[in-house]
Amino acid sequence: MLQTSALVGTLKQQLKASGKTYADIARDLQLSEASVKRLFSENNFSLHRLEMICDSIGITFTDLIEKMAQQQQTxxxxxxxxxxxxxxxxxxxxxxxxxxxxxxxxxxxxxxxxxxxxxxxxxxxxxxxxxxxxxxxxxxxxxxxxxxxxxxxxxxxxxxxxxxxxxxxxxxxxxxxxxxxxxxxxxxxxxxxxxxxxxxxxxxxxxxxxxxxxxxxxxxxxxxxxxxxxxxxxxxxxxxxxxx
Structure with missing residues (x-):
């Protein structure tokens, strides 16, 4: 669970750095903005959706894992x-x-x-x-x-x-x-x-x-x-x- 929280935390940081909003991600995932906010607040992502969000903000899933690892060594x-x-x-x-x-x-x-x-x-x-x-x-x-x-x-x-x-x-x-x-x-x-x-x-x-x-x-x-x-x-x- 701690690793999941850390991964989603890193994803939030990358989302902010990319300049994209929950509304942008909602359009890319064909979900409502409320549903996307709930996914982030509950740390409840399938691997497929994680990869789709990474694509949306311009990074690979591997990049996300590496960034999380870097942050854990801060x-x-x-x-x-x-x-x-x-x-x-x-x-x-x-x-x-x-x-x-x-x-x-x-x-x-x-x-x-x-x-x-x-x-x-x-x-x-x-x-x-x-x-x-x-x-x-x-x-x-x-x-x-x-x-x-x-x-x-x-x-x-x-x-x-x-x-x-x-x-x-x-x-x-x-x-x-x-x-x-x-x-x-x-x-x-x-x-x-x-x-x-x-x-x-x-x-x-x-x-x-x-x-x-x-x-x-x-x-x-x-x-x-x-x-x-x-x-x-x-x-x-x-x-x-x-x-x-």
Whole structure:
């Protein structure tokens, strides 16, 4: 099932890169657009239909398999030196986070006050860092793995932690698009480890949903941050009451 999801994910990327839409594929397959959307959402393709879609977007089925294999060998983390280079340049960091979230070159220019030459320069740096491949026409191919993470306690994580402390929790979390849960328990190390595994699964789901939504116009999407935290900790005030 994971291989099927990866193959369909690669197919979606190639569809977007070709400039074709679900409506185009529907005409080629002589199906309704709703049926094509359902095929993609359910990862439910026959081999014959996969080959027909590949023909429609101008690649072979073998090409699709090879592209999927290449993506499965993508970057999972930067080195400390690479992260320092990104963290020390706010515009570069902004563009890096944006392209990881599926922004195209046009999206970057529309969303941020960055000129085209500077934007190309920053993308070229990300190409050198192997985060992306900058293609002709300033098209962007993301080279990071679905489980890509910034280094624990690295320069970029520290940068975002500072921003979280300053900005993220300045909210009552009472709006429809906000939620804050604070749960307390006394847990064994095994239970703690189990919850950490579930948090990582949720992080993978977050990335999968992000990639799915990347097909929508930028005007239909809003910047969203999710913070998951788990640690063995209690308020320092309680330490005064701890039995020695």
């Amino acid at each position: 970057l999972t983390q930067l080195t400390l030196e690479q992260e320092k280079e990104v963290a020390e340049d706010v515009v570069l960091l902004l563009i890096a986070v944006s392209v990881i979230n599926g922004f195209s070159f046009d999206d970057l220019l529309k969303q941020y006050d960055v000129g085209e030459p500077e934007c190309v320069q920053k993308l070229a740096k990300l190409d050198r860092l192997k985060l992306i491949e900058l293609l002709p026409g300033n098209r962007i191919r993301l080279l990071v793995s679905p489980n890509f993470n910034w280094l624990p306690n690295g320069p970029i994580q520290k940068f975002f932690q500072e921003k979280v402390e300053q900005d993220f929790f300045r909210s009552r979390f009472d709006k429809q698009n906000e939620k804050l849960l604070v749960l307390n328990a006394v847990l064994s190390p095994a239970a703690n480890a189990e919850l950490q595994r579930k948090m990582q699964t949720l992080a993978h789901d977050f990335n999968a949903i992000m990639k799915r939504d990347a097909q929508l116009p930028l005007t239909d999407r809003k910047g969203t941050t999710m913070v998951l935290a788990l640690r063995q900790w209690q308020y320092s005030l309680f330490n005064n009451y701890r039995k020695k």
